[in-house]
Amino acid sequence: MNQDDTLVSIRGLSFKRGGRVIFDGVDLDIRRGSVTAIMGPSGTGKTTLLRLLGGQIRPQAGSVKVDNQEIPTLRINELYQVRRRMGMLFQSGALLSDLNVFDNIAFPLRENTQLPESLIRTLVLMKLELVGLRGAHQLMPWELSGGMARRVALARAIALDPMMIMYDEPFVGLDPIAMGIIVKLVRHLNDALGLTSVIVTHDVKEVVTIADYCYLISDGKIMGKGSPKELMQSGSAWVHQFMEGKDDGPVPFHYPAKDYAHDLMEAP
Amino acid sequence: MNGQYRIVTQTILGVGKSTLFLLRVLAGLPSVLARPFLVVYQIYMVGVLSLIIISISGLFVGMVLALQGYTSLARFGAEETLGVIVALSLMRELGPVVTGLLFAGRAGSSLAAEIGLMRATEQLSAMEMMAVDPIKRVIGPRFIAGVISMPLLSAIFTTLGVLGGYLIGVELLGLIPVRIGRKYSMPRPSKMTFSTASSKA
Numbered sequence: 216m217n218q219d220d221t222l223v224s225i226r227g228l229s230f231k232r233g234g235r236v237i238f239d240g241v242d243l244d245i246r247r248g249s250v251t252a253i254m255g256p257s258g259t260g261k262t263t264l265l266r267l268l269g270g271q272i273r274p275q276a277g278s279v280k281v282d283n284q285e286i287p288t289l290r291i292n293e294l295y296q297v298r299r300r301m302g303m304l305f306q307s308g309a310l311l312s313d314l315n316v317f318d319n320i321a322f323p324l325r326e327n328t329q330l331p332e333s334l335i336r337t338l339v340l341m342k343l344e345l346v347g348l349r350g351a352h353q354l355m356p357w358e359l360s361g362g363m364a365r366r367v368a369l370a371r372a373i374a375l376d377p378m379m380i381m382y383d384e385p386f387v388g389l390d391p392i393a394m395g396i397i398v399k400l401v402r403h404l405n406d407a408l409g410l411t412s413v414i415v416t417h418d419v420k421e422v423v424t425i426a427d428y429c430y431l432i433s434d435g436k437i438m439g440k441g442s443p444k445e446l447m448q449s450g451s452a453w454v455h456q457f458m459e460g461k462d463d464g465p466v467p468f469h470y471p472a473k474d475y476a477h478d479l480m481e482a483p
Numbered sequence: 484m485n486g487q488y489r490i491v492t493q494t495i496l497g498v499g500k501s502t503l504f505l506l507r508v509l510a511g512l513p514s515v516l517a518r519p520f521l522v523v524y525q526i527y528m529v530g531v532l533s534l535i536i537i538s539i540s541g542l543f544v545g546m547v548l549a550l551q552g553y554t555s556l557a558r559f560g561a562e563e564t565l566g567v568i569v570a571l572s573l574m575r576e577l578g579p580v581v582t583g584l585l586f587a588g589r590a591g592s593s594l595a596a597e598i599g600l601m602r603a604t605e606q607l608s609a610m611e612m613m614a615v616d617p618i619k620r621v622i623g624p625r626f627i628a629g630v631i632s633m634p635l636l637s638a639i640f641t642t643l644g645v646l647g648g649y650l651i652g653v654e655l656l657g658l659i660p661v662r663i664g665r666k667y668s669m670p671r672p673s674k675m676t677f678s679t680a681s682s683k684a
Contacts, residue, residue, distance in 0.1 A: 269612050295614040302612075309609035312600075323613040326620070368609075375613075 222247045222379060222411045223268065228277035230263065237263050238274070239435035245428075250405050250412040252422045252443075254457070255432035256466070261415040262306075264432075265381045268413070269301060270294045282378065299327055302372030302380040302410075306387060308364040310356040310371070316343070317352040320371045327375060342370040345407075346400060362393025369400060379411045380404070386418040394421060401425055419458055423447070431457060433466075507618050508626050515623035522631075525624045529590035530632030534639070536589055537582060541640035544577060545569060545647025553656055562656075569648035578641035586633055594625055 223245035230238040237260035245251045255261055266272045267279055270286045279286045284297055310319050320339045324330060330338070343349040346366040356364060365385065372380055385401065386394055402425040405412045416422050423429070423443035431439040431446070431454055439446055439454035447458055456464030472478065515522065548569050556562050598621065601607050607617045 271608065271611060295616075298612055298614040303609070305605045305609055307605055309605040311606055311609075312604070323615070326613065326615045371613075 220246055222282055223413070224278075224280040226278045226280075228267070228274050228279065230260070230267065230272075230274045232263075236435050240277070241432070241435070241437055243430055243437065245411060245413060247411050248405075248409060249427040250402060250414065250425055252414045252416060252426035252429045253432060254417055254419065254422065254429060255438075256457070257417060259432050259434065261417075261432065262383050265303065265383055265413070265415055268381060269298060269303060299375055300378045302375070302377040304365065304368050304372050304380065304382045304385055306384040308356070308368040310364060310368055312356050315353055315355050316348070316359070316367050319356070319367060320374050323371065323374045338374065342374055343367075345373070345404065346370045347396075360393070362389050362396065365389070365393075365397060366400065369397075369404070373404060373408065373410075376408070377410065379413065382412065382414045382416070384416055385414060386416055386421045398425055419460065433457075508622055511616065511619040511623045512627065514619050515627060518624070521620075521624040522627050525628035526632055529586075529594065529625065529628050530636065533586055533589045533632070533636060536585055537636045537640050538643050540581065540585060541578075541643035542647040544581060544640075545573060545644030546651045548572065548577075548644070549648035549651035553652065565652050566648065569652070570645050573641045573644040573648075578644065579637045582637040582640045583633065586629075586636060590629065590632075598622075
C-alpha cells in the first residue's frame with residue numbers, strides 16, 4: 216500500500232476519557248475508494264474513532280492523518296476546510312428539526328458556498344434523486360420514517376461532494392427493507408461518486424456483504440483485520456465469536472462473579 | 484483535585500468556561516451580522532413572543548405601585564408625588580430588573596430547551612461536521628436578539644407600568660394629572676441581558 220493510496224492513516228492512537236482507556240495504541244489504514252468497516256462490541260469507542268477522524272476531539276497520543284493532514288494539530292479554520300470534504304451520517308440522522316428536507320440538504324451548500332439559489336436547487340434535487348426521495352423534499356424531519364430520515368441525512372452528507380463519508384451505525388433500528396436500501400446505497404454511492412466510506416457498526420451480517428476491508432476493535436485494541444472472508448476464517452477465537460455472534464467464548468457470557476453455589480447458599 | 488478543594492476548583496473552572504464561551508460568542512458576532520435574517524427571526528422568537536407577559540406584568544406592577552403608594556402617601560397629604568414615585572421606581576429599578584427576570588424566565592428557558600434538544604439529537608455535532616460553527620449559527624443570532632430585545636421590552640414594561648399607575652391614580656383615585664418636568668436618568672437595561680447569555684451556556 217503506497218502513501219497515495221491511503222486516505223486515512225492512524226498510528227499509535229491513544230485516547231482516554233475520564234480515566235477510562237478507550238484506545239491504546241491503535242494502528243489503522245483506510246484505502247482510497249474502499250468501503251472499510253470498523254466493528255466491535257457496543258461501548259468500544261467506535262463512534263469516538265469517527266469523532267477523532269473529524270477532529271471533534273483530540274487524542275492524548277498518536278497521529279491521525281486524513282489526506283496527509285495531521286488532524287489533531289490543525290487550527291479550527293483548517294479543520295473546517297478538511298471537514299468540508301468529509302461527510303458524516305449520524306445514527307439519529309441529526310437533521311435540523313426546524314428546516315424541511317430540502318433546506319436541510321441545502322444547508323451545507325448555503326453555509327459553505329456562494330452558489331446561486333437556482334444551482335443549489337439543482338444540486339439538492341440531484342442528491343435527493345440519488346437516495347430516491349426527490350418526491351419528499353417538502354416534508355419536515357418529523358414527518359419522515361427512520362429509514363427515510365437516514366436517507367435524507369445521507370443526501371445531506373454528500374451535498375458538498377466529499378472525499379470521504381463516515382457512517383455511524385447506519386443499520387441500527389431499521390426494518391429489513393429500509394436496511395436493504397441503506398446497504399445498497401452505501402456501496403452504490405461509494406462507487407458512483409468515488410468516495411471512501413468508513414462504516415462503524417456491529418451489524419456483522421449486513422456489513423460483510425459490502426465491505427472491502429474490516430477492522431475489529433475491542434478493549435482499545437485491534438482484535439482482527441482483513442477482508443470479510445479472511446475474518447470469517449480467522450483462527451482467532453475472539454474474532455470467531457464476534458463474527459458468528461456466539462454467546463460464549465473468549466468474551467464470557469457471565470460477568471465475573473464468585474462461586475454460584477456458594478453465592479446461593481450464603482445467608483443474607 | 485480531591486477532597487474539600489474540589490468544589491472550589493470546580494467553581495473556578497465553571498466561571499472560566501463560561502467566560503471563554505462568552506468571548507467565543509462575542510468573537511463570532513461579526514459573521515452573525517452578515518446574516519440579518521437569522522437575527523430578525525430570533526428577535527421575533529425571544530422578543531415579540533415575550534411581549535404579552537411583559538405587558539401584562541408591567542401594567543399590573545404599575546397599578547399595584549400606585550395603589551399601595553397612594554394609601555401611604557395620603558396619610559402625609561403627599562398624594563401629588565404619586566406620579567413621580569411610580570415613574571421613578573419603575574424607570575430606575577423595577578423596569579429593567581423585573582423585565583430581566585421575566586425575560587430570563589420566558590425566553591431564556593425556551594432557548595435553553597431548544598439548544599438542549601439540538602445537542603441531544605446531535606444537530607450541533609452535525610453542524611460542526613458540516614463545517615458550520617454552531618456558536619455563530621445557533622448561539623450568535625439568539626445572543627444578539629436578546630441584547631436588542633431586552634432594552635426594548637424594558638421600555639415597554641416601564642411605559643405600561645406608568646400607564647397602569649395613571650389608570651389607578653387619575654381614573655380611579657381622582658388625582659389631577661400634572662406634567663412631570665424633571666428629566667430622569669435612563670434605565671439600565673444592560674443589567675439583565677447577561678442572564679440570557681448565561682442561560683444559553
